[in-house]
Amino acid sequence: xxxxxxxxxxxxxxxxxxxxxxxxxxxxxxxxxxxxxxxxxxxxxxxxxxxxxxxxxxxxxxxxxxxxxxxxxxxxxxxxxxxxxxxxxxxxxxxxxxxxxxxxxxxxxxxxxxxxxxxxxxxxxxxxxxxxxxxxxxxxxxxxxxxxxxxxxxxxxxxxxxxxxxxxxxxxxxxxxxxxxxxxxxxxxxxxxxxxxxxxxxxxxxxxxxxxxxxxxxxxxxxxxxxxxxxxxxxxxxxxxxxxxxxxxxxxxxxxxxxxxxxxxxxxxxxxxxxxxxxxxxxxxxxxxxxxxxxxxxxxxxxxxxxxxxxxxxxxxxxxxxxxxxxxxxxxxxxxxxxxxxxxxxxxxxxxxxxxxxxxxxxxxxxxxxxxxxxxxxxxxxxxxxxxxxxxxxxxxxxxxxxxxxxxxxxxxxxxxxxxxxxxxxxxxxxxxxxxxxxxxxxxxxxxxxxxxxxxxxxxxxxxxx
Numbered sequence: 001x002x003x004x005x006x007x008x009x010x011x012x013x014x015x016x017x018x019x020x021x022x023x024x025x026x027x028x029x030x031x032x033x034x035x036x037x038x039x040x041x042x043x044x045x046x047x048x049x050x051x052x053x054x055x056x057x058x059x060x061x062x063x064x065x066x067x068x069x070x071x072x073x074x075x076x077x078x079x080x081x082x083x084x085x086x087x088x089x090x091x092x093x094x095x096x097x098x099x100x101x102x103x104x105x106x107x108x109x110x111x112x113x114x115x116x117x118x119x120x121x122x123x124x125x126x127x128x129x130x131x132x133x134x135x136x137x138x139x140x141x142x143x144x145x146x147x148x149x150x151x152x153x154x155x156x157x158x159x160x161x162x163x164x165x166x167x168x169x170x171x172x173x174x175x176x177x178x179x180x181x182x183x184x185x186x187x188x189x190x191x192x193x194x195x196x197x198x199x200x201x202x203x204x205x206x207x208x209x210x211x212x213x214x215x216x217x218x219x220x221x222x223x224x225x226x227x228x229x230x231x232x233x234x235x236x237x238x239x240x241x242x243x244x245x246x247x248x249x250x251x252x253x254x255x256x257x258x259x260x261x262x263x264x265x266x267x268x269x270x271x272x273x274x275x276x277x278x279x280x281x282x283x284x285x286x287x288x289x290x291x292x293x294x295x296x297x298x299x300x301x302x303x304x305x306x307x308x309x310x311x312x313x314x315x316x317x318x319x320x321x322x323x324x325x326x327x328x329x330x331x332x333x334x335x336x337x338x339x340x341x342x343x344x345x346x347x348x349x350x351x352x353x354x355x356x357x358x359x360x361x362x363x364x365x366x367x368x369x370x371x372x373x374x375x376x377x378x379x380x381x382x383x384x385x386x387x388x389x390x391x392x393x394x395x396x397x398x399x400x401x402x403x404x405x406x407x408x409x410x411x412x413x414x415x416x417x418x419x420x421x422x423x424x425x426x427x428x429x430x431x432x433x434x435x436x437x438x439x440x441x442x443x444x445x446x447x448x449x450x451x452x453x454x455x456x457x458x459x460x461x462x463x464x465x466x
Contacts, residue, residue: 010215011214011314012323013042013046013082013137014450017043019034019036019039028451045082045083045084047083048084048156049079049082049083049215052083052283053281053282054078054079054080054223055278056076056223056278056279056281057280059075059076059088060076060078061074061076061274064096065093069095069096070094070095070096071093071094071096071119071228072093073088075088075091078281079331079415080122080415081222082123085151086121086152092153094119095422096117107190115159115160115229115230116159116160116228116230117159117230118160118171118226118227118404119227120157120223121154121156121223122153122155122347123179123222123286125149125151127148127150128148128149128150129147131144131145131147146433154344155225156222166277212264226272226278227273227277229270230268230270234338250356263445270360277392279361294438294440295439296434298438299333299335299337299423299424300334300422301331301332301434302334302435303332303433304329304330304409304446305327305328305331305335305382306329306446307433308326309324310448314448315449316448316450316451316454317451317457318402318450318455319368325394328382329349329383329409330382331347331380331381331383331411331444332378332379332380333418336419337379337381337417337418338418339371342373344370344371346412346415346416347368347371347383347411348409348412349366349368349383349409350364350365351363351364351366351400351407352364364400367385367386367389369384372384400449402454403452404449404450404451405449405450407450409445410443412443413425413442413443414440414441423440423441424440424442425441425442426441427439427441427442
């Protein structure tokens with residue numbers, strides 16, 4: 001698929017823009033009227049290709065009509081690499097000539113036309129509404145012209161020659177071929193003795209990319225809708241439509257393939273891949289869906305039971321700590337969570353202890369009896385300590401915690417998820433609630449200090465006194 005010779009679709013396809021300067025007495029010629037249309041058309045197309053990009057905007061699905069032996073393309077919209085809008089408002093059809101030829105000659109036992117083909121959608125213009133013009137003064141012949149120029153499209157079926165790489169037939173993968181901000185990173189062996197203390201930002205990366213030049217058409221003068229493979233029926237295994245899938249599971253790119261069988265084993269099967277090489281225009285609706293898919297509707301922690309007792313000083317006395325252990329530590333969420341994901345492996349309470357011999361700080365997990373989840377006004381999860389540990393550790397005279405201790409609470413966001421399958425956005429950033437930074441899987445981490453039992457304002461109680 002080579003580009004049309006007169007197709008120029010770079011940033012400077014139109015070196016400068018001129019519009020009419022209207023004034024009384026100005027004679028409007030064909031040139032002026034054409035210039036008026038061209039000014040707005042070219043500006044719009046420049047914005048389309050440089051700001052929006054090109055490819056399929058919506059619709060334009062492809063399927064093979066076995067009965068009629070033709071491809072059918074549904075309604076939709078595309079932008080070609082020159083920024084021209086291609087609007088398809090009625091199902092478009094195209095015959096597969098090689099396949100048709102085989103079907104007509106099936107009685108001759110000819111081999112089916114195996115191979116790969118590319119189905120493209122191309123922008124075209126056609127002149128309509130012919131009108132007759134009066135003869136010129138020097139010529140008595142009548143003349144005809146067309147009153148309108150209609151923007152339209154046509155389907156284009158091309159053979160993908162065997163042995164060629166995808167990029168040689170204009171089938172480059174649309175995006176994702178350039179490493180993102182990793183290009184600024186270096187192996188540790190290459191870092192100087194005094195590395196920069198400034199880390200490049202995403203803006204730095206995008207700024208560097210914008211200096212690499214403006215996009216060009218690069219041989220693609222049509223929008224690829226799909227890649228078609230024709231094989232003998234017995235050579236092709238069951239298609240994706242026969243595979244088992246969990247309810248609600250979305251298809252992968254490879255599974256966006258349709259396999260149509262001919263009624264007879266002598267006829268070839270037609271497989272259509274409508275995803276792998278289909279370039280998409282990421283308009284606002286698609287970008288919203290993409291962002292929402294990864295970051296929207298995430299669960300957050302909106303409150304926790306020890307907040308008023310420990311913040312902002314992050315410390316409590318011994319008796320308050322005993323009361324917290326007796327009542328349990330409760331988290332409140334803004335969505336209903338999967339109770340199974342909140343368990344002693346994901347909702348952790350630990351205390352920090354210093355090894356007497358080495359001075360090493362050890363993190364010791366307080367065993368949990370269970371995690372109680374329930375839904376009232378909000379969904380809550382309560383961590384309850386193991387009673388044997390509590391009675392043994394919190395009442396004995398030489399408790400490891402009696403001289404004061406740091407308590408840490410951690411909820412592993414990547415292993416805690418809501419009923420809709422979204423992981424907890426649990427980052428407790430700057431001590432602000434609700435938690436979260438817009439990304440799934442962040443851990444909730446909080447801590448506070450328990451003052452020594454001997455410093456209790458009231459007589460120190462034991463666990464069983466509550």
